[in-house]
Amino acid sequence: MSEVILHITAGKGPQECRWVVAQLARAFAREAKGIGLECELLDGAEDLSPSILLRIVGDGASPFAAQRIGTNLWIGNSPFRPTHKRRNWFVGVALAPEPETISDLREDDIEYQAMRASGPGGQHVNKTDSAVRATHRPTGLVATAQEQRSQHANRKLARLKLAIMLDERRGQAKDDARRSQWQAHQELERGNAVRAYTGSKFVLKA
Incomplete structure (x- = not known):
């Protein structure tokens, strides 16, 4: 039985991205349970946490994680600023390193x-x-x-x-010598999402 720990982070994004981090963790937990995997929130239970650690356990945990690593996109209206024109919110997902x-x-x-x-x-x-x-x-x-x-x-x-x-x-x-790449990493890679979710129920976009 394999185990992976996903690190979901808002990077330097606004509070909407922190909100997406929590919603994405819930979506991942729902998807993991749907295929028989165990999912446990290790850290990040507080409101609008900038990052969350999610433990995935079971046969297939590694492929499950691999499909989600990278930039993830949520498409929807800001839950805090309803009149805000922006509808694309990005968060990053990576494997937590082994100490x-x-x-x-x-x-x-x-x-x-x-x-x-x-x-x-x-x-x-x-x-x-x-x-x-x-x-x-x-x-x-x-x-x-x-x-x-x-x-x-x-x-x-x-x-x-x-x-x-x-x-x-x-x-x-x-990456100090390659500052542009590091800046892109910090701000998350826009327009190249590995997964996209939409709406208040975080439905995976086909």
Whole structure:
């Protein structure tokens, strides 16, 4: 049984794109369930989160993810600015890196601190010190995790979020000499969507 973690992000897009991130995660979960795959939201439960981590488990998880990696488009009127003329909203989908493959991320360099969870996340929130703050000492990057019910699971999730941060940092450094390509990556690739959804029910466009 295979497992993949998708990173859905609004990039530098406006609040509409953050809204699309949440709706797209729900659409992916619905599609995954429809073909017998398990889907779990690992991070990004708060309102208008700029990014979401979605865990897909089951035979066929990798092909399912491959069909969705890249720029995804939602076509519809802004839920926040009904008179806005723009109808095309783009978000990015990528595979989250495996922490073990990030050479800059050594366990000895991470400082973990337990803390009390807050905000959305279930009945366990605010009742235990299950949330975790992870600090990468060499860079000062900080990641927090509270979505999971155990401190161990949140520790693992915080480490994954640090891996994503370091991977993005490394990508930015590599592409400094090719600034136009990096800018395109940051803003998401317009007009070249791998999937397009339309309407309030997020129906996949043929």
